[in-house]
Amino acid sequence: MAKTFCIANQKGGVGKTTTAVNLAAGLVAQRQRVLLVDLDPQGNATMGSGIDKSTIKSGVYHVLIGIASASEAIQFASESGYSVLPANRELAGAEVELVDLEGREARLKNALNEVADQYDFILIDCPPALSLLTLNGLCAANGVVVPMQCEYFALEGLSDLVNTIKQVHANLNPDLKIIGLLRVMFDTRVTLQQQVSEQLNTHFGDKVFKTIIPRNVRLAEAPSFGLPGVIFDKSSRGAQAYIEFAGEMVQRIKTM
Ligand code: ATP
Ligand code: MG
Numbered sequence: 256m257a258k259t260f261c262i263a264n265q266k267g268g269v270g271k272t273t274t275a276v277n278l279a280a281g282l283v284a285q286r287q288r289v290l291l292v293d294l295d296p297q298g299n300a301t302m303g304s305g306i307d308k309s310t311i312k313s314g315v316y317h318v319l320i321g322i323a324s325a326s327e328a329i330q331f332a333s334e335s336g337y338s339v340l341p342a343n344r345e346l347a348g349a350e351v352e353l354v355d356l357e358g359r360e361a362r363l364k365n366a367l368n369e370v371a372d373q374y375d376f377i378l379i380d381c382p383p384a385l386s387l388l389t390l391n392g393l394c395a396a397n398g399v400v401v402p403m404q405c406e407y408f409a410l411e412g413l414s415d416l417v418n419t420i421k422q423v424h425a426n427l428n429p430d431l432k433i434i435g436l437l438r439v440m441f442d443t444r445v446t447l448q449q450q451v452s453e454q455l456n457t458h459f460g461d462k463v464f465k466t467i468i469p470r471n472v473r474l475a476e477a478p479s480f481g482l483p484g485v486i487f488d489k490s491s492r493g494a495q496a497y498i499e500f501a502g503e504m505v506q507r508i509k510t511m
Contacts (some may be wrong), residue, residue, distance in 0.1 A: 257290070257374040258508050259367065260434060261396040266412045267383035270402040270439035272299040273474055273484070275380035277494070278400075279304070279337045280485035281501025287375040289337035290329065292363070294392050295382035296347040301339060304332040305481035308343035316346040318366045319353060319391065325366045335483055338374070346388070353387050360387070360427055364395035385419050393423045397511070398434035400504075402468075405438055405451035410458075434507060437500065439468040464507075466500040469493060 262275045272295070279291045293300040294315060298308035308314075317323035318340065325340060332339050353359045367377060379392040393399065399420055403409045417433070424431045436459055442448055455463050468474075471493030474484040485494045 257288075257371045257377045258398075258511070259371070259377040259379065259396045260504075261379045261381050261389075261392040261399045262402065263379075263381040263389060263392065263399050263416065264401050264403060264412070265383055265385045265389070265416055266403075266409075269383075269404055270468070271383070272303060272380050273478075274400065274402045274437060274439060274468070274497075275300050275378050276303045276335070276478075276483040277474070277485045277497035278501055278504065279376075279378055280335055280483035281498045282376050282504070283336040284485065284498060285501055285505055287505070288373065290340065290370065290374045290377045291332075291337055292340040292367070292377060292379040292392075293342035294346075294363070294379050294388050295342060296344050297382070298341070298343045298346075299478070300380040301341040301343065302481060303478040303483065304335045304337070304339050306330055306332055306339055306341050308341060311341050311343055314341045314343060314346065315363075316342065316349050319346075319349045319362050320356065321362070325370045329370065334481070335486055350387055353391075360390050360394045363391040364428075367395055385415065389419075390423065390427075393420065393431060394428045396428070397430050398432050400434050400437060402437045402439045403455075404440050405448040405455070407447065407451065409451060410454065433462055434504075434511075435462050435464045437464045437466070437468065440470045441467045442470050464500065464503055466496060466503050468496045468500065471496075 473491035477487035
């Protein structure tokens, strides 16, 4: 039975998708069977895994509104090495359509139940909002991985996310917990980043992953080739960091 994790942060452009695709590829390198769910209408995780979002017949939208099953919509991203439940712009409509549907927060969870025994890990790339889509992700997950940049406002945004996770834990999904905070796009030369990083360690202790993802241009270049950085340039510093992070995730869930 798969363990399911949301990659979430309501802030935009903090490295959620980069983390989702590279963690997926890093876990594959550790012989894990991985499904990546793209829960963002931008479809970046879909494209970044090598699946053209304009060619999708069924995706997570169809699964959420109940006109396709997960197994019908899932595609194997052969170069990346994992399966993808893809998304495109159509998914934006789900936000409105879900409101009137029964069990609107639990629709992704129910759909994924059907395929959960085929994977070791299911990763969900969330959109940059605390929306009904993200809520579906949080309801379906055992835990949340929060990528964050070590900047001044990062901590402020974190409290909204932590409160949402607490509410989902209390009302919808007693399983849910924060697995860890992942420092991304890190530049050791920037004093402020080091200070915020220390603050994170002080406030959140062992909830902060040991691995730090550096700012690395190879990670940013990889999506235009439809590949995770870990596959595109395995020897780059960014790829190596995500491979190390995948190892840390595997260890961490052993103790869950
Ligand atoms: P959104 O909120 O729009 O979904 P996101 O949180 O998923 O964004 P990404 O798309 O992963 O963020 O990253 C934002 C930008 O930063 C992208 O251009 C990505 O290539 C780049 N980026 C992410 N991580 C790194 C890194 N470690 N080093 C350099 N560039 C990075
Ligand atoms: Mg994204």
